Amino acid sequence: MCRLVPRHTSLLATCNHSYTTSRPSTSRQTRHNHTASPSSSSSSSSSSSSSSSSSSPSKTSAPLRILFCGSDAFSCASLTALHDLHKAQPDLIESIDVLVRPGKPGGRGLKRIAVGPLFHLAHALHLPLHQRDTFTGWDLPLPGRLTHRGHLPFNLLIAVSFGLFVPPRILFSLAYGGLNLHPSLLPDLRGPAPLQWTLLANRPGAGVTLQTLHPTEYDRGHILARTPTPGLPIPPRCTTPQLLESLAPVGAALLADALQQGLHVPPY
16 A cells, blocks of 8 residues: 655645746647646746745635535545535535536446546535536536525635636636646646656655646646645555545645635735
8 A cells, every 4th residue: 555654744834835837828728638748847946935824824715615626536535625624614615516527328238327436425425516528608507505595606616636627717707716636746747647647757756736727728827735845755666546545635635724724815
């Protein structure tokens, strides 16, 4: 079993916040559903100095009405953490809806619809569930549990292992835009399959980055929080599924702590 051992007892206390990446490009980035070599940056750019959570006061946020978009076990860990935070601090997280991509036919005769782990978790947590395979022609619904409270819209989208590009019209309609958990130490290993590339490149450590969703490109948003460089040590013979399992709770804690500190509230 691959177990990553944190170098620090408090991940977020030593994460870099408000790290601004290069000026956004106007060109649209290729989607994540293809194989491509990762974009790597020098260690000097990824270790830029910035204030830590221990010295930055928390920012005030309106109650969050979250649309959580995901698919796999990595996203399940984050949804579980958000649901726990919602129960503990309803003034911080008012509601959570879940968006997944529709299941695909599988099994003998393609008669069984295979759905991902997040679908089952959303049902188990009794969260409103939406299924879409494209944002084209789709307007965000109202949060499922709040229709009796003045029809308040979502104000934050969180994408974790989702696989669809969230268009600008959706992001700009949300008061706090969108957030994304990426399982690498951005700006290193931008793009698809970061865990596979981490192992193929023999990186000594791995980590998770919380970033804002860029309106036109993947992995070019503002970096809000990140596992401290050089990341958590990767044991020998670690596999991609084992690495994902180890990083899932790290990312979930990073996300929950960031929301509690108001890191999603601009200016970043």
